[in-house]
Amino acid sequence: MRPTLGAATLLDRQSHKRHDAPYLEQLRAGAQAKFLVLADQKPVIRTNAERTEATIRWFSRDQLLRLGLPTADALFLGVDRVTGGGCFAVAVTEHRARNAPGGLELLRPIVDLRTLAMQGAMSSEELSLLGQAKALAAWHENARCCGHCGGTTLVKDGGWKRKCWACGQEQFPRTDPVVIMLIVDRAGDRCLLGHEARFMDKMYSALAGFIEPGEDIEHAVRRETQEETGIEVGDVRFHSTQPWPFPHSLMIGCIGIAKTTEVNVDPNELQEARWFPRAEVKLMLEGKHPDGLWVPGKQAIARALITAFVEGWWQD
Ligand SMILES: [Zn+2]
Numbered sequence: 001m002r003p004t005l006g007a008a009t010l011l012d013r014q015s016h017k018r019h020d021a022p023y024l025e026q027l028r029a030g031a032q033a034k035f036l037v038l039a040d041q042k043p044v045i046r047t048n049a050e051r052t053e054a055t056i057r058w059f060s061r062d063q064l065l066r067l068g069l070p071t072a073d074a075l076f077l078g079v080d081r082v083t084g085g086g087c088f089a090v091a092v093t094e095h096r097a098r099n100a101p102g103g104l105e106l107l108r109p110i111v112d113l114r115t116l117a118m119q120g121a122m123s124s125e126e127l128s129l130l131g132q133a134k135a136l137a138a139w140h141e142n143a144r145c146c147g148h149c150g151g152t153t154l155v156k157d158g159g160w161k162r163k164c165w166a167c168g169q170e171q172f173p174r175t176d177p178v179v180i181m182l183i184v185d186r187a188g189d190r191c192l193l194g195h196e197a198r199f200m201d202k203m204y205s206a207l208a209g210f211i212e213p214g215e216d217i218e219h220a221v222r223r224e225t226q227e228e229t230g231i232e233v234g235d236v237r238f239h240s241t242q243p244w245p246f247p248h249s250l251m252i253g254c255i256g257i258a259k260t261t262e263v264n265v266d267p268n269e270l271q272e273a274r275w276f277p278r279a280e281v282k283l284m285l286e287g288k289h290p291d292g293l294w295v296p297g298k299q300a301i302a303r304a305l306i307t308a309f310v311e312g313w314w315q316d
Contacts (some may be wrong), residue, residue, distance in 0.1 A: 001307050003242050004124040005117050005301045008132035011087050018157040024076055024086070034058040034084025035074060036130070037122065038137050039097035039110045043130045047109060047121065054111070054121040055131065062088060067100040067107065076134050076158025077129065087135035114246065117299035122215030131245040136160075138247035139173045147171070174248055179220040181254045182207040182305040183231060185261060189282060191309045192231060192258065193295070194273035202293050203283070204276070206302045208251070221256050227279055230264030230272045231256065242301040253301045255308065282310050
């Protein structure tokens with residue numbers, strides 16, 4: 001199984017054309033150009049009354065002009081493979097969206113991407129495109145000033161670069177690597193799941209943590225697991241990855257084989273962690289656990305790892 005939020009492949013990104021300002025302007029002004037809107041990084045969508053179906057709400061440049069929303073620094077997402085039109089994202093504050101003339105009618109509903117991913121009413125292709133737009137917009141929010149001299153930075157390359165007007169330093173959108181690991185015992189009968197204070201009640205998931213400078217994936221898996229639970233990990237097997245736009249991470253999913261079994265939780269990181277036998281994990285996946293314990297939904301790579309454990313993926 002693959003998580004619903006994945007690589008954004010709906011559009012042709014045309015990354016090699018981003019530096020071509022006249023080409024981007026031609027796309028932006030083209031009749032087929034369309035723009036999605038993020039308000040405080042939450043997408044404006046279209047949905048039916050029952051909220052069982054959702055799609056991205058696209059706007060024309062004229063519509064955005066009438067709403068008083070800027071398109072000059074619109075983020076270039078790529079080109080529609082069918083129409084050849086340019087697709088862009090415009091990021092504004094929710095306050096601005098709500099106060100735009102006609103905004104209350106047109107710029108709604110505004111739904112948080114995580115909620116959208118959990119509801120399962122939008123196609124994974126569109127969700128992933130929104131993830132691309134959101135991660136890019138989140139980076140811009142925090143890159144307004146130059147990290148070198150503190151000068152103001154300007155948007156370049158359709159939003160794929162910022163350049164300091166004072167010293168010329170260039171910045172590029174960041175992706176932060178995170179390891180997410182499901183630790184299994186040596187016999188392969190049990191896996192280690194944790195519950196963080198910020199999690200919803202009774203939800204358990206795989207452990208995770210940021211990769212540090214000078215560290216490889218395997219080391220990060222072993223270090224984070226040791227820090228959070230006291231468990232020593234030996235073999236680390238790569239499983240899959242997922243872009244995670246909260247705010248702009250790349251989740252690197254691994255299965256780690258434990259060398260020890262005694263759990264010693266760091267209360268600053270986790271509320272609880274314990275070993276779960278396969279049959280119990282299966283019930284959690286199916287939503288049938290007698291105590292109501294559950295695992296993340298299909299939007300998350302954690303579920304793919306947990307499913308891999310139940311199916312004995314790494315034992316092949
Ligand atoms: Zn500078």
